[in-house]
Amino acid sequence: MAAGEQKAGKGIGVRLPRKEDERFMRGRGSYVGDIKMPGLTDVAFLRSPLAHGRIVSVTAPDELAGRFFTAADIAASVKPIRAVSGLPGFKPSSQPALADGKVRFTGELVAMCLGRTRAEAEDAVAQVVAEIEPLPPLADFAVAEQPDAICVHEEWSDNIYLETRIEKGDRSRIDGAAIEVEREIRLSRQCMVPLEGKGTIAWWDTRLDQLVVYTSTQLPHMMRTGLAECLGLEERQVHVVAPDVGGGFGFKCVLQPEELCVAWLALTRKKPFRWIEDRREHLVAAANTREHHYRIKAFADAEGRLLGIEADVAVDVGAYSVWPFSACLESAQIASILPGPYQMPFYACRTRSVATNKPPFMPYRGVARTGVCFALELMIDAIARQAGLEPADVRLKNLVLPEQMPFTNITGKLFDSGDYPESVRRAVETIDLASFRARQREGSDDGRLLGIGFATYCEQAAHGTTVYAAWGIPMVPGFEQATARVTPDGGLELRIGVHSHGQGMETSMAQVANQVLGIDTDRINVVHGDTALTPYSTGTWGSRSMVMAGGAVSRACEIIRERALAIGAHLLQTGKDEVELVGGRIQGQGGSVGFADIAQAWYKSPETLPADVAPEGLEVTAGYKPMVDSGTFSYATHAAVVAVDPDFGSVEILDYVVVEDGGTLVNPLIVDGQIIGGVAQGIGTALYEESPYSADGQPLASTFVDYIIPGPCEVPDIRIVHMETPSPFTAHGIKGVGEGGAIAPPAAIANAVNDALRPLGAEVAMTPVTPHRLLAAIAAGRNGRQPVQS
Amino acid sequence: MKPSAYRYARPSSVAEAVRLLADSDGGGKVMAGGQSLGPMLNLRLAQPELVVDITGIGELASVREDKDGIVYGACVTHAAVEDNRVPDAANGFLARVAAGIAYRAVRNRGTMGGSLAHADPSADWMTTLTAVDAEMLIAGATGERRVALAEFMTAPFSVALDEAEFIVGIRIRRHSPAARFGYFKFCRKRGEFAEAMAAIVVDPAAGVSRAVIGATDSRPIVLPDISAYLPLSPERLEAAKAMVEGLGIAGEPIKDAMHANAFARALQQVKP
């Protein structure tokens, strides 16, 4: 289709407004916090004031009896969370629901109290006295790695969850390389800050003999497994519902100790209990992420062709391994994806996942890729500067070429399809590199320095069984299933096991069904988020839902189509081969029937159907797995133009371009929204968001006064250019795109800043690029030093 | 993050509010717009026994003009100043400052009195109203007293008010038409508190040539006479920066340079 042309209808490829926006835009969503129940008791937690310590005693006045609980009450019946990785050498951690004997990060749950309101529960918490004997806090991975460091988990011999080494290709190729650049590159710890925090309500359903847990999660079926395991229940006894969820971003992929506590209360007291995370709890104790540290060397020939990459990477994983993704998903990914979309003859990488006295590290939109892209793309620009080349040209020299697709890269990743260099060329053209360089030479009239930056990545998404089995985490995704049911009045119900919390799946899944069956999307309901109503699924993560659940919806609808054709042909008194499905109607020689007629016949007057009609009828559960399950590879080039104010160290983004290829786009409007949202988060990582810790492990950003997220004025208009190379391996050629927007902005923006700083001999290499860091870099540049990253 | 229990009163006169505060034995806390007090209550940084909401006192939301000045009721909101719903004693300067405070939702409720009483060193009014030498009108058990704003703030988040006192008004001298103003603040994000700020008032008719540097770790720094740097030249600009850097306000070179640069930007706005 020509650019700008609108596709008609309501099927795949149409920019259909989201069905769910009717309720969301009018404030009529229904979140955990909106649920009201008689007798609902609020829960508040006493959290550890220390990063590391031994619990001597936790006591409360007698009047709190029955409203105050510690590990002594629950440890016997609630198993600790243990997310084990199958990777050799991995050391598992045990995370108790309430701290048992020791506290390992500031904010860890020490006790819980009940109240008729949250305020009353907090009043009770204020009366609890915890005596904790301090232990030396490990607030930074580098401290935790010291040979004499105390162990976060005393049963361990050091603070390393896992160390991995990988070496591929021919090491001799880097000998005597014309260009050798080395950098120390860091991403700060940050938070995810979805609009809605975490929240859980649980009660006991006597009739069904079930623990019912309404929780703000991306993966209700996995939570059911996790809760059942830790609480010693059979899974049939646990019913998990994820109602409307206000953003997840990976945080809500993880079983939380708070969920266990609330569930235990409901289980043991057979009454409803609730905990709603507040923003301080979120910023201090939850959703920590991104903290990577790279020492990285890149080797290239004089023309900027990559000869090799050698990296030593530490991930500061914090105190516990989160379930189900484990403490090592991030480092395992780093090792396998650091070469990015490039070809290189040599690659070596060592990774360590280091335990510290900080909250557990969780996977955040983009997962390891945001850090990897930041490190690698800064190196590409460093090579370009050394070689005296345009950074975009260095990318073009090294990217995998379209004629090589499908391409197996140096770590064995199978890139499915696409034209990576074209994304760079289009970004160069759209942002107008040539005019920018002219403008940059002239200089700005307000004393600000102008810079341009690019970042290219490819993003493995919807990774399936083989990939996750190799990473050895407790949850390996397999087939994905969906149920399709034609309703008696000719509408359609889809039931999917993944969860939609901002991705617009209630619309896009309906579009896939519409593509196959022609039923109007207004007449299609997408049911999700309830273990009792939907097929089992590992849930929404890894940009997998559209590929996997979309594929399953497609398969289920194809089966419905065949059965509808058979019934339709009968009603039209003709053979099945004589009819076809056009525009939602079964057409034959003599006329046509719609789904309402077919459903009428099937459900209400089956006597009109032939005796040999398939008894499975108009309800189907179908499974799906892509032909090749190692994942789809979306890719993009981001380009940013920035103005740096050297007086204050501020960065303004003047222009931002995204050229991306997500395969077949089911709904380009939704994809645009995903990209814009992701870029906004990426801008946060690049310039604003940081969860700093003091040397004794105290969080220094505990409210939005100190934790800064970009607002409307900080996020410019984002110009998006789509390319569409279908994946050869998936239904409809769909690729995963949900996370992509958040991957490249830190790299593109930092590269732009470094381009601007070039005349000053200064360079930044740490997120977020705060005014202070930027001014420190300028000062270091003035003194001819390499900036120290801190 | 929910407040501990407190009683709530919404008096309709200054006298009643004073009495409520006096009777509360130090357990009372005034609430105006609630934009700073609300979060403090939620974080339990403030745990008053009684909250005295003064927004029901009609006169506190109004403005009184006298011969050479304007008294702004303590509950005049930032938005009312921004929208010119009240007269501007500083020829539009106040409206400009107001428009840059926080976000509109905060400005709709946040008040001049509340901001000054809260005494955040990075707040806009503290620095800019010190620059225009505002005077605080304070009601208490023994009647009304006045104090210069420059003397009002004693330390970060502390002001010279006793337990039964509160701000009823802010008096600002009417500036001459020839008065010139400069104001610059640097914020990491639009609407957030400033990292560096400087305000300048030059009113030859009143013999004023004053600058105030805010967003320090404590009280704003008043530079009573900056006439040596005006009219501005490149050399004077450099000298002005060096002077502020020399003050060592933050005791840390990067932050000190930010203060100096903010001062320089404010100076550049002062038209000859």
Ligand SMILES: Cc1cc2nc3c(=O)[nH]c(=O)nc-3n(C[C@H](O)[C@H](O)[C@H](O)COP(=O)(O)OP(=O)(O)OC[C@H]3O[C@@H](n4cnc5c(N)ncnc54)[C@H](O)[C@@H]3O)c2cc1C
């Ligand atoms: C997100 C956000 C961003 C902000 N950004 C900025 C900014 O950029 N610049 C800025 O200057 N401010 C900023 N603020 C603060 C805002 O301007 C507040 O409105 C102001 O600080 C307090 O005013 P208030 O009327 O809401 O006072 P309240 O919150 O009601 O009270 C604050 C304190 O003052 C006391 N108090 C209130 N009125 C009186 C009185 N008349 N006499 C004695 N004591 C009194 C209260 O007891 C309390 O201790 C921001 C606030 C928020 C929430």
